[in-house]
Structure formats: structure tokens, C-alpha cells
Amino acid sequence: MTGPVVKVAAAAVEANTKRGGDIRVTLSPKTVGCSSGFGGRLTLAPGEYVTEHLHPYSEEFLHVVRGRLEMTLDDEPVQLTSGDSLLVPIGVRHRLVNTGTVPAEAVFHLSPLAPRPELGHIDTEQPLNAGAGNPDVGGAR
Template sequence: MSRSTHLVRIRSADVPGSRRQGGHIRALLTPASAGTRAGFLAEAVLEPGETVSEHYHPWSDEHLLVVEGAVTLEIDGGTVELTTGDAGFVRRGARHTMRQHGDERARVVLFLGPLAPDPADGHVDTVPVPHPDDPPPVVGGPS
């Protein structure tokens, strides 16, 4: 990580990922890592057949950009397919899951905002997670 008064650079490869929900999720620009207060930026990598388990965010809208591969979003019972270059949006409170489809890995950039008052309140799992012993991504509070 490189940090100055106005610029923070985080290398994705330097951030430990979490497999707790499925896939491989790295919280990159967060209150803990960059001092951001508007939201946080993460990367999700899903190998063929992987799914991020159903959940919702009580405080945050989720913005997605598929930068590689293809995913299917299931949102409150509806589905939408996104491929490289497509963007998606999930309103706060909407139950959703993301499933990789196709033969190649999917990489998705996620931005969630605004932040919950406490990081523990920002994410609610609605089904059992596939890897409960893996800690969730570190978002942290304001620095």
C-alpha cells in the first residue's frame, strides 16, 4: 500500500481475500485501508461454477462492474446476466446472490455505499455461508 495525503494506492494482490461467502472477495479501498467515508471498493473473483451466497446490505447500495467473464445476479427473485463491460446495481435491502456462468473466471468490481454506522451492521447473510470459518473481508470503521 502506498499512501499520501490525497492518494492511496492498494494492490489487489497484497490484500487477503475472503472465501466466507463463496468466490474470493477482497475489500480494497475501505475506511480501514484508505480512510474513505463514502463507501468501499472491493473485487470479487469467481471461478467457473462459484456462487456468492445470498445476503443483503441494510445501509448500502451495491454497484457492480464486470471486468472479466460473466455472472448472473439473482435479486429478490429476479435474474439478470452481466458480461464483461456490463454494470449492475442492487438497492440496499434487496436480497441478492452472484453466480459465475461460462467457462472462464469472472472478476467483478464492487462499490458499496453509503457505509453502515458500524461495519458489523453492513452485511446480513440470509443463508448459511459456504466457508463459515473464513473471516469476512476487513472493512473497518473511519480512520
């Protein structure tokens, strides 16, 4: 290992609730100074969802830790459960909903980074909480 160990607790990071759910970006240029992508944790209550959006520069990797989720990719639903992983390709519209009866948890990673944080997401559905917390991944590119 060439640099210092940087550990980030999800509870120490501000929640992004703009698109729904509780999204915590734990590893990012803003939190740890990384330069190739960002990732974190997502929690959704039963019936809760993340509004549809796409990433024009990044692939998204989603790993379900607990619960039942449905990811809709360009209008095609994909059922996911604990232990499943899914790749969301660059430019694919996607929307995630908790279809189970218990809170669902997943971890995610997106890479490569967009040229600037504000270019990383394009909303294709009205965000649920437009005025809510929406911390970006920050940092220089």
C-alpha cells in the same frame, strides 16, 4: 487533489471467502481511511457463487470486467457479461454465480457505509465458509 494518493494492490489485501469466491476489499476505512463507502475486486471460478445476502444501509454497484455472471435480485435473475454494470438497491437480497466456463472478475463499490461494519451485511443463505477469512472494512464512522 487535497490529500495524499493512496494506492492499494488487490494482492496486498486479505481475501474474504466467507460467502464464496475471492473478494478483496481494496478501498475502505480500514485500508485507506475513506468515509463514504468501500469497494474492491471479486473473482469467481466457473460454477462458483457468492451466497445470498443483503445490505440494509448500502447500495452496491457491480461492474463486470471479465466472464459471465448471473445476479439474482429478490429471486429475479439478471444475466451479466463483460462490460455490464448493475445497481443492487438497498435492502435487496442478491446472489451472484459464475455461469461461464472461465473465471469471472468484477469490481464493486458500496455506499453509504453502515453505522458499524457488522451491520453492513445480512446473510439470507448459510455462508459457504463460515470459519474462513472475513476481514471487515473497519475504521471509524
